Amino acid sequence: MAKFSIAFDHADAKLGHYFQSSRDDISAFITQHDNAHHVHEIPSANCTQGYIDGYMPSLNGERSLFIAYSHGNNEFLSSVNGKYILSPENTEHFTNCFLYSMACNTGKILGPEVVAKGCITFIGYKDSAYALLGDEKQLSIDCDNKAIKEFMNGSSAQNAVIRMKTFIKESIRELVRNKKALKASYLRHNLAVLVIYGDSGVLFNSFN
Amino acid sequence: MSNYKIVIIHDDLPDNDPLIAELEIKYGQGSVKLIKKSQEGLDYVLENLNQKIIVILDLNFKTGEPSGVQVFEDIRKKTSLVYVLIWTSSDIADINKDDLKSMINNDALGLLSSTDDLDKILNMVDLAAHRLDTRVSSALEDWINSQPELDRAKPYITSKEGKTYNLNQILEEVRLQTPFGMQTEKNILLLAIDMLVENEESKNGEV
Numbered sequence: 001m002a003k004f005s006i007a008f009d010h011a012d013a014k015l016g017h018y019f020q021s022s023r024d025d026i027s028a029f030i031t032q033h034d035n036a037h038h039v040h041e042i043p044s045a046n047c048t049q050g051y052i053d054g055y056m057p058s059l060n061g062e063r064s065l066f067i068a069y070s071h072g073n074n075e076f077l078s079s080v081n082g083k084y085i086l087s088p089e090n091t092e093h094f095t096n097c098f099l100y101s102m103a104c105n106t107g108k109i110l111g112p113e114v115v116a117k118g119c120i121t122f123i124g125y126k127d128s129a130y131a132l133l134g135d136e137k138q139l140s141i142d143c144d145n146k147a148i149k150e151f152m153n154g155s156s157a158q159n160a161v162i163r164m165k166t167f168i169k170e171s172i173r174e175l176v177r178n179k180k181a182l183k184a185s186y187l188r189h190n191l192a193v194l195v196i197y198g199d200s201g202v203l204f205n206s207f208n
Numbered sequence: 209m210s211n212y213k214i215v216i217i218h219d220d221l222p223d224n225d226p227l228i229a230e231l232e233i234k235y236g237q238g239s240v241k242l243i244k245k246s247q248e249g250l251d252y253v254l255e256n257l258n259q260k261i262i263v264i265l266d267l268n269f270k271t272g273e274p275s276g277v278q279v280f281e282d283i284r285k286k287t288s289l290v291y292v293l294i295w296t297s298s299d300i301a302d303i304n305k306d307d308l309k310s311m312i313n314n315d316a317l318g319l320l321s322s323t324d325d326l327d328k329i330l331n332m333v334d335l336a337a338h339r340l341d342t343r344v345s346s347a348l349e350d351w352i353n354s355q356p357e358l359d360r361a362k363p364y365i366t367s368k369e370g371k372t373y374n375l376n377q378i379l380e381e382v383r384l385q386t387p388f389g390m391q392t393e394k395n396i397l398l399l400a401i402d403m404l405v406e407n408e409e410s411k412n413g414e415v
Contacts, residue, residue, distance in 0.1 A: 014370050071370050104368040128391070129368045176403065182351070182378075185395035186365050188402065 001036040002065060002207040005055070009070035009079035011044035018131045019069040022102065022141050026067060026148065033152050047079030049090060056093035063120070063207045065098040067148060072103025072124075075110055087113050094119040098157070098207065102144045104128045107195040115198040121157045123147055127193035130186040136175070143168050143187065147194075151204050158200035165191055212337055213259045214240045217249030217279060218266040218295065230330055235337075246273040250282055257287055257383070258353050260346065262336045264320070264329075267296040267303070277307040284314040287383035289345055291336040293318040295329075344393045344400075345382050352379045 008023035010016045023041075030037050042051070047070060070079050076086035085091065087110050095118030101111070107126030115122050132140035147164035151157055168191040175184035212235055216228070221242060231240045243249040246269045253261055263283065267276035274282070276294065283290055294316050296303065311319070317339070318332045340346050352360065352375045360375040373381065373388070381389035 012370070014372055015366055015368065018366070071368055073369070102368070125368075131366045131368060133363050133366060133372075172399070172402075173406075176399075181399065182348070182375075182392075182396070183365065185392070185399040188399045189391070189395045192398070 001034065001038060002204070003059065003062065004030060004037060004039045005042060005064060005066045006039060007042040007047050007066070007068045007070060007077070007079075007084065009044045009047055011080045012071065013080075015071070015131060016044075018133075018137065018141070021137065022069040022144055025141050026145050029145070029149055029152070044079050044081060047077075047084045048081045049084050049086065052084050052093065053090050056090070061096050063096045063098075065100065065148075065207060066094065068099070068101045068103060068106075070103055072101060072106040072110070074105045074108040077101060077103055077106060077110070085110065091119075092117045096120060098151075098202070100124070100148050102129070107193070107197070111195065111197050119198060121196065121198040121200070121202050123157065123161060123194070123196050125190065125193045126195045127189075129190050129193060132183055132187065136180070136183055139171055139175075140187070143171055143190065154204065156201050156203055157196060157198075161194065161196045161200075165194065168194075211260055212239060212262060212340070213256065214262045214264065214333065215249060215253055216240065216242045216264045217244075217246055217276075218242065218264070219244045219246070219269050219273070220266070226326060227329060230326060231333065234330070234334075245269075246276065246279050250274065250279045253283055253290060254286055257290070260337075260340050260350075262291045262293065262333060262340065264293045264295050264333070267294060267298065267307070275307075277304075277310055280316060281310060281314060288315060288385045289343075289349055289383050291317050291340055293320055293332055293336060295320040295322065297322040344397050348382060348393070348396060349379060352376075 006023055006026065008019045010020040012019060027039060030039055068077050070077055072078060076083040078084065091110065091114045094114045097119050099114055099119050099122045101124035104125060105127060107124040111122040111124050143164070146167045147160040150160035150163040155163060168187055172184045172187050175181065175187065214231055214235060223242060228240050228242060241252065243252055253263060265276050265280060269275060280292055280294065283292060294311055300319070317336060320329055320332060355375055362374055363372045364374050364378065366372040378392060382392055
């Protein structure tokens with residue numbers, strides 16, 4: 001049994017539906033993977049620094065996975081209620097954590113910083129990242145969630161990222177075949193800015 | 209070659225100038241528009257940004273009309289995709305230094321002198337047409353303009369920073385060469401290179 005925390009800013013005016021759908025997708029996968037996994041949900045109302053500062057220490061430094069679906073920037077993850085994980089204020093709370101952030105830019109400063117403070121592994125984007133909408137929304141979510149799913153299925157963190165990149169490349173080819181090259185080009189950008197820091201050989205079973 | 213519009217904004221050029229006849233032979237009947245008032249020329253260009261436009265712009269206009277540099281700067285405020293050739297009767301050394309700086313910094317793509325012969329001017333227009341054809345931004349502009357208007361207004365992409373763009377807005381960002389517009393051009397170019405490399409690799413694999 002692994003412990004998951006899922007932050008999702010479903011109340012965001014523009015991308016709330018995307019963050020909600022991303023969370024629904026991974027929640028369904030986690031349940032299917034093993035009903036015994038423990039999932040703690042952090043919706044918009046709790047995506048605040050105050051909540052994180054109280055909640056994370058309550059995990060007592062046990063190994064856990066933290067997944068974030070929200071906006072972000074170089075030094076923070078944010079929601080409609082403000083910044084909830086930010087450098088340097090509360091990055092020390094992620095010791096022994098596997099942090100999976102699908103927000104923009106968090107791989108620039110925040111990711112390396114949490115790893116320097118004891119976070120086991122960080123996977124995220126080091127630049128702007130894009131969400132495809134319309135008919136390609138599910139494809140975009142599948143791309144975003146690919147590495148965490150692969151990791152849970154037994155790939156090392158590094159191999160999970162490699163599989164995610166392979167999946168994004170296949171999705172790009174499919175979009176180009178369907179004459180959606182412009183959308184494919186934004187996915188290609190996501191591919192280029194996906195990064196992993198920390199222990200790349202870590203396996204999911206070490207979180208059970 | 210008839211999909212270009214060549215707009216000559218010049219107050220002294222006669223309607224029957226050989227340049228106009230030669231350009232119409234090469235680029236098709238109706239492809240050349242001579243406009244003698246600079247403000248009208250500017251308005252025309254800005255109202256027709258959905259076409260591939262090459263502007264041949266005189267620098268000096270009669271008092272009361274915006275100068276050629278002013279017209280040029282106003283075009284650049286709206287788009288970097290229009291190809292602008294500056295045509296001057298002055299010697300380059302006589303052009304105001306600030307005007308010259310503005311032309312260089314805002315990407316004037318050619319400088320013609322009234323002493324240049326017809327062939328040289330035609331060659332410059334050919335080069336402009338070629339560059340318009342081969343720029344990523346122009347290809348993107350063509351593609352977006354070919355989409356139904358209804359589709360162009362639908363949300364197309366959202367950055368996870370929270371900015372949503374429809375196709376019209378993407379085109380606007382590319383025209384204005386904003387960071388997002390330039391990133392979009394770069395994304396397309398990199399994707400094209402990826403596709404080329406993959407094709408090449410798959411061909412090699414078949415041998």
